Amino acid sequence: MKITFLGTAAATSFPLTFCQCKNCKAAKKHKGKSIRKRCSLLIDDKILIDLCPDFLTALNMYGKDISKIKYLLQTHPHSDHFDAGHFVTRMTDYATENAPNLDIVASKNCLLRMSEMIKSNEDIDIFDKKWQKDLNIALNEIKHGQEINFENYKILAIESLHDLKQGSLLYLIEKGKSSILYATDTVVFSDKALDTLKNRCLTCLILDHTYGFVENHGGHLNEKLFLQEIDKLKKINAVNSKTLIYATHISHEGCSYHEQMEKDAKGKYLVAYDGLEIKI
Ligand SMILES: [Zn+2]
Ligand SMILES: [Zn+2]
Numbered sequence: 001m002k003i004t005f006l007g008t009a010a011a012t013s014f015p016l017t018f019c020q021c022k023n024c025k026a027a028k029k030h031k032g033k034s035i036r037k038r039c040s041l042l043i044d045d046k047i048l049i050d051l052c053p054d055f056l057t058a059l060n061m062y063g064k065d066i067s068k069i070k071y072l073l074q075t076h077p078h079s080d081h082f083d084a085g086h087f088v089t090r091m092t093d094y095a096t097e098n099a100p101n102l103d104i105v106a107s108k109n110c111l112l113r114m115s116e117m118i119k120s121n122e123d124i125d126i127f128d129k130k131w132q133k134d135l136n137i138a139l140n141e142i143k144h145g146q147e148i149n150f151e152n153y154k155i156l157a158i159e160s161l162h163d164l165k166q167g168s169l170l171y172l173i174e175k176g177k178s179s180i181l182y183a184t185d186t187v188v189f190s191d192k193a194l195d196t197l198k199n200r201c202l203t204c205l206i207l208d209h210t211y212g213f214v215e216n217h218g219g220h221l222n223e224k225l226f227l228q229e230i231d232k233l234k235k236i237n238a239v240n241s242k243t244l245i246y247a248t249h250i251s252h253e254g255c256s257y258h259e260q261m262e263k264d265a266k267g268k269y270l271v272a273y274d275g276l277e278i279k280i
């Protein structure tokens, strides 16, 4: 599988919109990999994880063709991960031509919230078959432990305690012998999640590293918890010495500019950056 990191920032961006803290100032000085857009991921140019506000900018920057994207895996509907404004342009009213069919995978609560967000932009009901036809979408409701197959991909939903009310999910994507766990936004893994991940021997783990080297303020992981969760995954044989481990969802609160973050990782994991493309 080919994995493209379209964005790797927490909240709106890194540097954060109005912030003048030392980490934001350092990112502005160092530029390059230190400038981060909102989190989303592209797999084999056709599976998008999170229709975030910056995904289109990222596709254009990295020479990706939106018409190849057939599947959307939505982790949750927080505004840094779902942008209703982009979504509604699929309507006939916007004169969009030939929008390719999009299979959307999300939890029930996530779909309900997405629907509200979409309705606040346009008078559209994504649960209505008539609208699904107009938008050329299919909804695939999924919950923890359920699997859905597209082409040669197996997609498994895993609960995330990040925001249960809004149905946050993590996704494990497998194709052949390769597997990726996309695990942002997340707090520590639940027992249910760990049970599902047992003996998965992941090829690649992409994990929430929001708070970096400061205290954890909730909803996400800092570096201490990030390493603690990796240890838990090693104990259940979900992660082994060959697993590629990437930190993502990076916040100015406890993370420095990219090159410093790489030094701080001390070889224990890799730090993702926008535009990074890997093959596993
Ligand atoms: Zn987020
Ligand atoms: Zn800042």
Ligand SMILES: [Zn+2]
Pocket (backbone or CB within 6 Å): 076, 078, 162, 185
């Ligand atoms: Zn979130």
